[in-house]
Amino acid sequence: MFDTRDAISTADSLTLAATAQPRHDWTLDEIEALFALPFNDLLFHAQRVHRAHFDPNAVQVSTLLSIKTGACPEDCKYCPQSGHYNTGLSREKLLEIEKVVEQAEAAKAAGASRFCMGAAWKSPREKDLEAVLEMVRRVKALGLETCMTLGMVDGDQAGRLAEAGLDYYNHNLDTSPDYYGEIITTRTYADRLETLGHVRDAGMKVCSGGILGMGEAPRDRAALLQQLVRLEPHPESVPINMLVKVPGTPLEHVEDLDPIEFIRAIAVARILMPKSHVRLSAGREQMDDSTQALAFLAGANSIFYGERLLTTANPQAQRDRALFARLGLHPESRQTCADDARMQAGVEAALARQTAAGAAARASELAYDAGA
Numbered sequence: 001m002f003d004t005r006d007a008i009s010t011a012d013s014l015t016l017a018a019t020a021q022p023r024h025d026w027t028l029d030e031i032e033a034l035f036a037l038p039f040n041d042l043l044f045h046a047q048r049v050h051r052a053h054f055d056p057n058a059v060q061v062s063t064l065l066s067i068k069t070g071a072c073p074e075d076c077k078y079c080p081q082s083g084h085y086n087t088g089l090s091r092e093k094l095l096e097i098e099k100v101v102e103q104a105e106a107a108k109a110a111g112a113s114r115f116c117m118g119a120a121w122k123s124p125r126e127k128d129l130e131a132v133l134e135m136v137r138r139v140k141a142l143g144l145e146t147c148m149t150l151g152m153v154d155g156d157q158a159g160r161l162a163e164a165g166l167d168y169y170n171h172n173l174d175t176s177p178d179y180y181g182e183i184i185t186t187r188t189y190a191d192r193l194e195t196l197g198h199v200r201d202a203g204m205k206v207c208s209g210g211i212l213g214m215g216e217a218p219r220d221r222a223a224l225l226q227q228l229v230r231l232e233p234h235p236e237s238v239p240i241n242m243l244v245k246v247p248g249t250p251l252e253h254v255e256d257l258d259p260i261e262f263i264r265a266i267a268v269a270r271i272l273m274p275k276s277h278v279r280l281s282a283g284r285e286q287m288d289d290s291t292q293a294l295a296f297l298a299g300a301n302s303i304f305y306g307e308r309l310l311t312t313a314n315p316q317a318q319r320d321r322a323l324f325a326r327l328g329l330h331p332e333s334r335q336t337c338a339d340d341a342r343m344q345a346g347v348e349a350a351l352a353r354q355t356a357a358g359a360a361a362r363a364s365e366l367a368y369d370a371g372a
Contacts, residue, residue, distance in 0.1 A: 022229075022233070022274055023229065023272075024229055024231075024234075026225075026229050028222055028226055031222040031226055031272065032222045034267075034271060034272075035218065035222055035264055035268055039260065039263075042267045042268070042298075043263075043267055043294075043297055043298050045267075045271060046266075046267035046270040046271050046299045047298070047299065049271050049274045049299065050274075050301070052274065053275050055332070057327075057328055057329050057330060058329070058330060058331070058332040059296070059300075059302065059324070059329050059330070059331060060113065060114065060277050060279075060331070060332040061111055061112050061113055061114070061302075061303060061305045061331045061332070062112055062113070062114040062145075062279075062304050062305065063104075063107035063110075063114070063115055063116065063304065064116045064117075064118060064304045065100065065103055065104075065115070065117050065118070066095075066117075066118050066119075066120075067094060067095040067100060067119050067132075067135065072120035072121065072122065073186065074122055074151075074184065074186045075184060075185055075186045076183060076184050077182075077184070077214070077249060077250040077251050078183065078211060078244075078246070078249060079249065080246040080248070080249060081120040082249070094119065094128055094131060097131060097134055097135055100117065100135045100138070100139065101135075101139065101142070105142060108143070108144055110305065111331050112144070112305055113144065113145060113331065113332065113333070114144060114145035114146070114147055114167075114168070115139050115142075115144045115145070115146060115147070116147040116148070116149070116170065117132075117135060117139075117147070117149075118149045118150075118170070119132070119148075119149070119150050119151070121150055121151040122152065122186070122187070123153060123154075123157075124150045129150075129157060132150065133160060133161065133164040136148070136161065136164040136165055137164050140164075140165040140166075140167075145167045146165065146167050147166070147168035147169070147170055147207055148161065148166055148168075148169060149169070149171065152171075152187065152191055152192075152195045153169070153195055153198055153199070154198060155198045155201060155202070157198075158195075158198040158199050158201065158204065159202045161202065161204065162202040162203050162204050166204055167204065167205055168204065168206070168207045168237060169195075169199040169206065170207040170208070170237075170239075171195050171196055171206075171208055172192075172208055172209055172211070172239065172241075173189070173192055173193075173208055173209070173210055173224060173227055174192075174210050174211055174224075175210055175211065175214060175220055175224055176219075176220035176221075176222075176223035177189050177223065177227065178220065178223065179214075179216045179217070179220040182215070183214055196208060196231065205235075205236040205237070206231065206235040206236060206237070207235060207236070207238075207239065207279075208228060208231070208235040208238065208239075209228065209235070209239035209240050209241065209269075209279065209281065210224045210239075210241065211243055211282070212240065212241065212242055212257055212262055212265055213243035213256065213262070214243050214251055214254060215251070215254045215255070218261070221265055222268075225269055228272075228273065229272045234273040235273070235276055236277065237276065237277045237279055237302060238276045238277065238278050238279060239279040239281035239282075240262075240265055240266055240269055240279065240281060240300070241281040241283055242262055242282060242284075242286070243283065244282055244283050244286065259291045262291075262295075263291070263294045263295055263298050266280070266295050266298040266299060267298035270299025271299075277301055277302040278299055278300050278301060279302035279303065280292065280295045280296070280300040280302070280303050281303075284303065284304070285316065289323055292323060293327055296327065296329065301332070303320070305317060
């Protein structure tokens, strides 16, 4: 283990490395050394990395809409959507396409650049996927970035989502591999990594992070971040969530995480994944303005705007605007043409790989038939 002086010296060299080329080989000792830094030193190093890659006063703004609520077959112990727990959340059908488009228009008018849609599924069924693909096309046509979380997807489903124009797919790792079984039993860690692999192979961007404050040990928080940095490339969006304790879930009475430890995780994520957007995600509504300000200083540069769908009457969105004004922050502008060009290039490359693989398989079959 490193002592504090070793950690500060190591952090200097690690920060310089982080501002150069992203790494995927961070050791657990190195990550824990960053967590062990004096708080001011850690934030200083994180801010240095942040400024090397981003406008330090720009925050990417997204809106999240639940397109299908409740009765999820997964048993995630933190989630009110799980059908395993009585949280008072009623089951709802898949939202109508026109209603999704209407709410996406309102989100864009309120300043969002990305529209995220979530469905409480283990994985999408074919009839639901067709409706989801149309949602992506319609929201994309508004000039918004699109993101979805639909549970596990296979290679074919990921490819169809990419062809429809989906920019990001969200699939969180939630916690460390060692602690994962304490939180979820209906889906394995390998299942999550496999879905992320399908998303990458289809040419889409990845949104993946975790939840803090679920009773995990400090080492679990370091191990979660280590898993994220092992993804190649790093996730473009890394949501760091503070547990929202929902009555009726098994984690309802878990001990609160010290907000300072949450800020440390934001700062370490920024150093480890220098080119990723680090999202101050779930739990933000329960944070005071000072904690949020520290999170932005630590390198968070993405949020869900407001508490629900954005309208001018939404008091939470008004609070967000006021906080931005007090801190001198502004929404990050989206370079639509460049982003779409990169997205299209990624999809085309993925389709080319699939075509080549199919051709190779057919050639192999023909060779086998000829030999027979």
